[in-house]
Amino acid sequence: MEENKITNTYEADQIQVLEGLEAVRKRPGMYIGTTSLRGLHHLVYEIMDNSIDEAMAGHCDTIEIVLHPDGSVSVQDNGRGVPEGINAKTGTPTLEVVFLVLHAGGKFGGGGYKISGGLHGVGASVVNALSEWVEVENCVNGNRYTERFEKGKVARPFNYEGPAPDGKHGLYVRFKPDADIFEDVNFEYETLLTRIREQAFLNAGIRIIFKDRRGEEEVVNDLCYEGGIIQFVEYVNSLKHANMIHNNVIYMKAEKDDITAEVALQYNDTYTESIITFANNMATVDGGTHEVGFKNALTKVTNQYARKLGFLKDSDKNLSGEDAREGICAIVSVKLPDAQFESQTKAKLGNSEIRNIVDNIVCTKLGEFYEENPDIAKAIIDKSCAASRAREAARKARDLARRKGVFESSSMPDKLADCQDRRKEFTELYLVEGDSAGGSAKDGRDSRFQAILPLRGKVLNVEKSRLDKVYSNESLIPIIQALGCGIGEEFDASKLRYGKIIIMADADVDGSHIQVLLLTFFFRHMRQLIDEGHIFLAKPPLYKITKGKIEKYAYSDEERDKIFEEIGGGRAERYKGLGEMDKEQLWETTMDPTTRTLIKVEIGDAMKCDEIFSLLMGDQVAPRREFIEKNAKFVENLDI
Numbered sequence: 001m002e003e004n005k006i007t008n009t010y011e012a013d014q015i016q017v018l019e020g021l022e023a024v025r026k027r028p029g030m031y032i033g034t035t036s037l038r039g040l041h042h043l044v045y046e047i048m049d050n051s052i053d054e055a056m057a058g059h060c061d062t063i064e065i066v067l068h069p070d071g072s073v074s075v076q077d078n079g080r081g082v083p084e085g086i087n088a089k090t091g092t093p094t095l096e097v098v099f100l101v102l103h104a105g106g107k108f109g110g111g112g113y114k115i116s117g118g119l120h121g122v123g124a125s126v127v128n129a130l131s132e133w134v135e136v137e138n139c140v141n142g143n144r145y146t147e148r149f150e151k152g153k154v155a156r157p158f159n160y161e162g163p164a165p166d167g168k169h170g171l172y173v174r175f176k177p178d179a180d181i182f183e184d185v186n187f188e189y190e191t192l193l194t195r196i197r198e199q200a201f202l203n204a205g206i207r208i209i210f211k212d213r214r215g216e217e218e219v220v221n222d223l224c225y226e227g228g229i230i231q232f233v234e235y236v237n238s239l240k241h242a243n244m245i246h247n248n249v250i251y252m253k254a255e256k257d258d259i260t261a262e263v264a265l266q267y268n269d270t271y272t273e274s275i276i277t278f279a280n281n282m283a284t285v286d287g288g289t290h291e292v293g294f295k296n297a298l299t300k301v302t303n304q305y306a307r308k309l310g311f312l313k314d315s316d317k318n319l320s321g322e323d324a325r326e327g328i329c330a331i332v333s334v335k336l337p338d339a340q341f342e343s344q345t346k347a348k349l350g351n352s353e354i355r356n357i358v359d360n361i362v363c364t365k366l367g368e369f370y371e372e373n374p375d376i377a378k379a380i381i382d383k384s385c386a387a388s389r390a391r392e393a394a395r396k397a398r399d400l401a402r403r404k405g406v407f408e409s410s411s412m413p414d415k416l417a418d419c420q421d422r423r424k425e426f427t428e429l430y431l432v433e434g435d436s437a438g439g440s441a442k443d444g445r446d447s448r449f450q451a452i453l454p455l456r457g458k459v460l461n462v463e464k465s466r467l468d469k470v471y472s473n474e475s476l477i478p479i480i481q482a483l484g485c486g487i488g489e490e491f492d493a494s495k496l497r498y499g500k501i502i503i504m505a506d507a508d509v510d511g512s513h514i515q516v517l518l519l520t521f522f523f524r525h526m527r528q529l530i531d532e533g534h535i536f537l538a539k540p541p542l543y544k545i546t547k548g549k550i551e552k553y554a555y556s557d558e559e560r561d562k563i564f565e566e567i568g569g570g571r572a573e574r575y576k577g578l579g580e581m582d583k584e585q586l587w588e589t590t591m592d593p594t595t596r597t598l599i600k601v602e603i604g605d606a607m608k609c610d611e612i613f614s615l616l617m618g619d620q621v622a623p624r625r626e627f628i629e630k631n632a633k634f635v636e637n638l639d640i
Contacts, residue, residue: 021100021102021125021126021128021129021152021153022152023102024102024125024126024129024130024152025129025130025151025152025181028129028130028181031126031129032126032130035181035182035183036182036183036184037183037184037188037191038602039182040177040182040184040185040187041187041188041191041192041195043073043126043127043130043131043175043177044065044073044075044187044192044195045195046123046124046126046127047075047123047124047127047173047175048063048065048075048195048196048199049123049281049282050123050124050171051063051075051077051079051171052199052203052206052281054077054079054080054170055077055079055203055206056203056280056281056335057079059079059080060077060078060079060080060170060206061078061205061206061207062077062078062206062207062208062209063075063076063077063078063206063207063208063209064076064077064208064209064210064211065192065196065208065209065210065211066210066211066212066213067187067189067192067211067212067213067214068174068213068214069213069214070176071176071177071185071186072174072175072176073174073175073176073187074172074173074174074175075172075173075174076170076171076172076173077170077171078169078170079169079170079171080140080169080170081138081139081140081141081169081170081171082094082095082098082138082140082171083140084138084140084141084143084145092158093145093147093158095136095138095145095147095158096147096154096158098124098125099124099125099128099134099136099147099149100125100128100149100152100154101125102125102126124173127173127175128149128152128175129151129152130152130177130178130181130182131149131151131152131175131176131177131178132150132151132176132177132178132179133148133149133150133151133155133175133176134148134149134150134173134174134175134176135148135172135173135174135175136148136149136171136172136173136174137171137172138171138172139164139168139169139170139171139172140164140169142163142164142167142169143160143162143163143164144160144161144162144163144164144165144168145158145159145160145161146158146159146161147159151178189212189219192210193210193221196208196210196221196223197221197223197235198232198278198281198283199281200223200224200225201225201228201229201231201232201235201331202228202229202232202278202281202333203228203281204225204226204227204228204229205224205225205226205228206224207222207223207224208223208224209221209222209223210223228262228264229251229262229263229264229331229333230249230251230264232264232331233249233264233265233266233329233330233331234249234266236274236276236329236331237266237268237329240268240270240274240329242268242269242270243268243269244266244267244268244269245266245267245268245269245327245376245379245380245383246266246267246373246376246379246380248266249264249265249266250264250265250266250366250369251263251264252264252361252362252365252366252369253361254357254360254361254365256357258336258337259334259335259336259337259353259354259357260334260335260336261290261332261333261334261354261357261358261361262331262332262333262334263294263330263331263332263333263358263361263362263365264330264331265328265329265330265331266328266329266330267327267328267329267379267380267383268327268329269327269383270327270463271326271327271387271464271465271466272326272327272463272524273322273325273326273327273328273329273330274328274329274330275291275294275295275325275328275330275332276330276331276332277290277291277294277331277332277333277349278331278332278333278334279333279334279335279336279339279341279349279354280334280335280336280339281333281335282341284341284347284348284349285347286342286347286348287348287349288348288349288350288351288354289349289350289351289352289354289355289358290332290334290349290354290355290358291332291349292355293354293355293356293357293358293359293362294330294332294358294359294362295321295325296321296355296359297358297359297360297361297362297363297366298321298324298325298328298362298366299318299319299320299321299324300363301362301363301366301367301370302319302323302324302380302381302384303318303319303324304367305367305370305377305381306319306381306384306385309374309377309378309381311381311382311385312385319384319385319387319388320388320391322387322391323384323385323387323388323391324384326383326384326387327383327387332358334349334354334357334358336351336354338351339351387466390466390467390468391467391468393466393468394466394467394468394470394471394488396468397468397471397472398471398488398490412481412482413453413477413478413481413482414478415438415453415454415456415478416451416452416453416478416481416482417442417445417447417451417452417453418451419447419448419449419450419451420447420448420449421448421449422497424496424497424498424499425499426449426499427449427450427451427497427498427499427500428449428450428451428498428499428500428501428502429451429452429453429482429483429497429498429500429501429502430445430450430451430452430453430502430504430538430591431453431455431479431501431502431503431504431518432452432453432454432455432504432505432578433454433455433504433505433506433511433514433577433578434454434455434506434577434578434579435454436577436578436579437454437504437506437577437578437579437581437586438452438453438454438455439454440578440579440581440582440583440586441454441504441578441583441586441591443583444582444583444584444586444587444591445587445591446591450591451482451498453478453479453482455475455514456474456475456478457474457475458475459475459476459514459517459518459521460473460475460476460517460521461517461520462476462517462520462521462524462525463520463524467487467488467525470487470488470521470525471487476521479518479521482497482498483496483497483498483501483526483529484496484497485497485526485529487525487526488525491525491526491528493526493528493529493532496529496534498534499534500534500536500598501522501529501534501535501536502536502537502538502598503515503518503519503535503536503537503538504538504540504578504590505538505578506540506576506577506578507539507540507541507542507575508576508577511577515537519535519601522535522601523603527603530601530602530603531603533600533602535600535601536598536599536600536601537598537599537601538590538591538596538597538598539555539590539596539597539598539599540555540575540578540581540589540590541553541554541555541575541589541590542554542555542556542557542560542574542575543560543572543573543574543575544572544573544575544585545560545563545564545567545570545571545572545573546570546571546573547567547568547569547570547571550567550570552567553588553589554572555597560572578590
């Protein structure tokens with residue numbers, strides 16, 4: 001009774017007051033989104049963004065980022081450094097304020113920065129809070145200052161070290177992420193390189209040197225792009241291994257007061273669009289007013305010239321936005337004071353004035369370009385009209401499918417073994433490779449919440465197919481039917497029938513190919529399902545290990561060897577496919593929520609995903625082979 005009394009008491013002394021940076025360490029996800037690898041890399045971006053802000057202010061032209069063998073990373077710039085002296089409000093050195101106080105910095109209207117990506121002023125202090133240690137060297141006005149922090153607290157006090165050597169100026173920050181906070185503290189070089197390369201493109205002429213000293217040989221990328229986002233578009237299009245509709249990138253720029261808007265675009269012969277937007281160098285993955293302005297203007301100009309050049313008659317309907325954007329690769333970058341983002345991760349821009357600025361520049365400049373380059377205008381608009389015809393064919397295919405009852409909510413695939421529960425948050429749909437594995441999955445599942453759909457025939461490669469082909473494809477129709485959320489113009493994620501869609505394929509090269517085909521379909525036509533965390537990959541075992549009455553399963557060669565050590569030898573039977581497992585084995589290894597391993601499919605970087613899908617599923621064989629040969633060692637279940 002006494003124990004219950006204590007448990008149910010809510011007294012004043014139970015209210016916790018977290019001091020300093022304790023709140024960040026207590027709830028890191030509130031500040032960096034996640035403690036996964038994405039959150040780990042976010043620490044580097046926060047410090048790098050401060051240096052980029054110095055570059056945008058015109059005080060820095062070189063930034064060096066180094067991954068060190070001890071697991072730390074350093075960022076050094078040749079900017080002004082942090083102002084020296086004592087902060088009037090706190091009575092402590094300004095350098096200390098920057099690294100110890102949340103929402104402190106030169107980005108809140110004090111005149112230090114007109115334009116800044118680090119809007120919220122939590123960058124340096126959050127990195128400090130989530131690091132095992134941070135070393136800072138600040139060279140400003142010919143003087144050199146240092147300080148060391150450990151887990152968000154001062155470990156070696158702020159100190160004046162004497163004159164800065166050889167006129168050195170700028171800030172050097174080296175930190176080691178705290179392994180007690182993060183799930184993994186090993187930085188991924190390629191992930192960081194993608195973000196760093198973006199910053200070099202977005203800030204024409206700024207030099208960013210990225211070094212990895214963790215291996216036997218130092219890896220160095222020295223990045224500087226005088227052409228800015230023009231070269232950015234050329235780079236993204238080169239990753240698609242596609243043919244260009246026109247050779248030169250179309251570039252436009254406008255300035256109004258302290259706002260700058262840049263747009264660069266080029267069309268290729270693919271059926272997909274790549275529009276990548278930035279505000280103050282932050283990737284706005286959810287778009288915003290600048291993206292809306294760009295899309296509206298592009299559609300207006302395309303229709304205006306389609307009619308002017310005779311592609312559309314007076315009686316014809318306008319081309320849609322999707323038609324105008326088919327095959328486009330565009331970068332939209334705006335820089336403005338007082339940027340209004342929706343969150344600390346800066347995913348969506350909300351400033352209303354930006355929409356009109358971007359709209360006006362595209363309408364004016366793109367119209368002028370088409371007037372001066374009629375052959376290019378004709379080639380682009382001809383592609384848009386072809387997209388419109390394909391969209392009409394897709395509508396007819398969809399209507400035909402509807403008349404046949406294919407996509408009606410009451411029409412479910414013949415092979416679907418549905419579950420009993422109808423609540424989306426509790427249900428799962430397994431997309432299973434092969435009838436044999438599908439049969440075992442149906443027999444072994446928990447029918448209360450698990451539905452099974454065996455895949456029919458070869459999955460269509462949607463990377464090389466327009467939407468009209470998707471509507472008539474026998475391998476994809478059952479999936480669209482089962483999910484219930486439609487596709488194309490009628491896609492509605494709220495109508496999704498299952499909370500988890502789990503792709504379950506064999507642990508071999510054919511199974512990997514099926515996974516990529518399905519992921520390409522979801523990425524190109526139902527990307528919101530990935531964004532909202534509905535898509536998963538099942539991970540079946542590679543081996544069944546037996547010794548006497550002992551039975552264990554291994555999901556990699558390393559796990560197999562570890563089990564051998566634990567049980568003192570044994571026999572390993574390599575599974576050739578899911579169909580070899582009986583219903584009990586399939587349930588225990590791959591379907592039981594208490595024992596299975598599921599891999600959630602996430603889009604950490606949309607541009608990188610676009611590149612990989614274009615490469616793996618495109619027409620050109622040589623780059624695909626090169627990618628597979630380079631990355632095969634990182635894929636656990638790939639047999640070549």
